[in-house]
Amino acid sequence: MDKIIVRGLNLWYGDFPALINVNADFKEKKITAIIGPSGCGKSTMLRVFNRMNDLIEGVRVTGEVDIDGTNAVSPEADLIYLRRKVGMVFQRPNPFPLSIYENIAFGLKIHGIERNADALAGVIEESLRRVLLWDDLKDKLKRSALRLSLEQKQRLCIARLLAVKSDVLLMDEPCSTLDPQATERIEELMRELKNNYTIVVVTHNMQQAARVSDETGFMLLGEMVEFAATREIFTAPKDKRTEDYITGRYG
Amino acid sequence: MMNPRTVQKIAFFSLFLSTLLIVVPVGMIVVIIVQKGLPAITWQFLTDVPRQGMRAGGIFPAIVGTLYLVLGAVAFALPIGLLAAIYLSEYARDNVMNRIVKLAIVNLAGVPSVVYGLFGLAMFVVWCRFGASILSGALTLGIMILPIIITASREALEAVPQTFREVSLSLGASKWQTIRHIVLPNAIPGIITGTILGIGRAAGETAPILFTVAAFYLPRLPKSIFDQAMALPYHLYVISTQVPNVDEKVRYGTAFVLLAMVLTVNLVAIVIRYKFRKQKKW
Numbered sequence A: 001m002d003k004i005i006v007r008g009l010n011l012w013y014g015d016f017p018a019l020i021n022v023n024a025d026f027k028e029k030k031i032t033a034i035i036g037p038s039g040c041g042k043s044t045m046l047r048v049f050n051r052m053n054d055l056i057e058g059v060r061v062t063g064e065v066d067i068d069g070t071n072a073v074s075p076e077a078d079l080i081y082l083r084r085k086v087g088m089v090f091q092r093p094n095p096f097p098l099s100i101y102e103n104i105a106f107g108l109k110i111h112g113i114e115r116n117a118d119a120l121a122g123v124i125e126e127s128l129r130r131v132l133l134w135d136d137l138k139d140k141l142k143r144s145a146l147r148l149s150l151e152q153k154q155r156l157c158i159a160r161l162l163a164v165k166s167d168v169l170l171m172d173e174p175c176s177t178l179d180p181q182a183t184e185r186i187e188e189l190m191r192e193l194k195n196n197y198t199i200v201v202v203t204h205n206m207q208q209a210a211r212v213s214d215e216t217g218f219m220l221l222g223e224m225v226e227f228a229a230t231r232e233i234f235t236a237p238k239d240k241r242t243e244d245y246i247t248g249r250y251g
Numbered sequence B: 001m002m003n004p005r006t007v008q009k010i011a012f013f014s015l016f017l018s019t020l021l022i023v024v025p026v027g028m029i030v031v032i033i034v035q036k037g038l039p040a041i042t043w044q045f046l047t048d049v050p051r052q053g054m055r056a057g058g059i060f061p062a063i064v065g066t067l068y069l070v071l072g073a074v075a076f077a078l079p080i081g082l083l084a085a086i087y088l089s090e091y092a093r094d095n096v097m098n099r100i101v102k103l104a105i106v107n108l109a110g111v112p113s114v115v116y117g118l119f120g121l122a123m124f125v126v127w128c129r130f131g132a133s134i135l136s137g138a139l140t141l142g143i144m145i146l147p148i149i150i151t152a153s154r155e156a157l158e159a160v161p162q163t164f165r166e167v168s169l170s171l172g173a174s175k176w177q178t179i180r181h182i183v184l185p186n187a188i189p190g191i192i193t194g195t196i197l198g199i200g201r202a203a204g205e206t207a208p209i210l211f212t213v214a215a216f217y218l219p220r221l222p223k224s225i226f227d228q229a230m231a232l233p234y235h236l237y238v239i240s241t242q243v244p245n246v247d248e249k250v251r252y253g254t255a256f257v258l259l260a261m262v263l264t265v266n267l268v269a270i271v272i273r274y275k276f277r278k279q280k281k282w
């Protein structure tokens, strides 16, 4: 099953074409990695899926991004619904300067989901359990989230999405601020989450792409050069440019 | 050529001297007013009406008048100033119109206070037919402190990191929910500080209330916002220049009360700012 179907996607920052005729199918409940050199448009691509590019002035988009049967880039798309469904984990862990509890409750509050205190506490526990924070933090929910370690913060940011029932998780270099052990544990979590969520992860780290992803897209200068099963991309790339990148011939 | 060490010493000494030159007058004002004013402060002075042509009795109506004016000014200026600041920092695009608005606010802050007084006279006293009243005075003072409140609030709002807004929007919050739940709570300390500084300014100014509210001598409390009222800065001006043979103690006592009120208000602002700055961790 394809969760996100991208057809003929173009994006311009003013006059600068950042995405050029991109076509790709992102499979449901799989991890898809997007790799490519710096500035090739990976983050731009992710930000199309939840329309965060709308915040930048002078952005123009053409083409189609079909998520569960609705075109996410159409002007009529319901952004609130879309962003709830398609959650984003940022490069720098960015909990709000609130308590751990309130960080997760925030999404539920703005979407008017759980008003009942017991049910709210239940959802918060469930979300923290899923990111394996519950046992460590269950007695510290009132503490400021800013006092957590980087890894815990990043897990909390993931839990924040699970609580509003996102089913696509966009991760933009989610481990780039973490040490190798923490990175490994987050990757483990991603594998676990893939049973229920569709994950698209941007990474600079090719080993990471090879380790966690089922499919990989390689981008270069705004184009999706090759998009295939991860094993194929890393062992038998069809495009010369992909091969050059994999073997480390670009920066 | 002078020895670098000598130059260094001269430089240090002149810098130190300049700093001292700022501190000394401030310190002296405070010392003189405390020294001469404190003996006048009695329970009767604070709670009685002026008597014998303001040469005796107390200053209670002036204290109350100043409190009313300040509260009125804040009640008017805070909501408007805050909403304007939210519009300017969160919604306004960078176009000619909004640049003019921002420029106007900066310039409004530089307008001499007597001009506000004349404006208040023309606008509220005469045109709105509020007469010389607490209402006219409070509105005039409110307009005077608007730029302080807007500028402080804008700075506080803009100091909230952009990423918080992005994260909130990415969770599906609307722009207003983001402002309401994420931006405003983090900006409140700055907004409060700005408001308090505005209060201090409003409490101390004479010119804006001169034509709009101040009663020369009104030995009773105002009954409604359409009444005239006495106010501390104007009362001080009157007993210092317009009434002969006022005891020095009464004059310095009045100055002491005014100074104490303004300094207390500023002190509160400083404490709030300090406390929140220590808490902030991003």
Ligand SMILES: Nc1ncnc2c1ncn2[C@@H]1O[C@H](COP(=O)(O)OP(=O)(O)OP(=O)(O)O)[C@@H](O)[C@H]1O
Binding pocket: A013, A016, A018, A036, A037, A038, A039, A040, A041, A042, A043, A044, A045, A056, A204
């Ligand atoms: N707001 C913007 N305005 C103008 N150009 C932009 C903007 N954001 C990105 N770009 C340009 O678009 C191109 C793609 O940027 P993007 O951030 O998507 O790259 P990336 O692949 O995520 O890079 P990195 O690996 O460094 O994160 C770059 O050339 C960048 O300079």
Ligand SMILES: [Mg+2]
Binding pocket: A042, A043, A044, A172
């Ligand atoms: Mg990027």
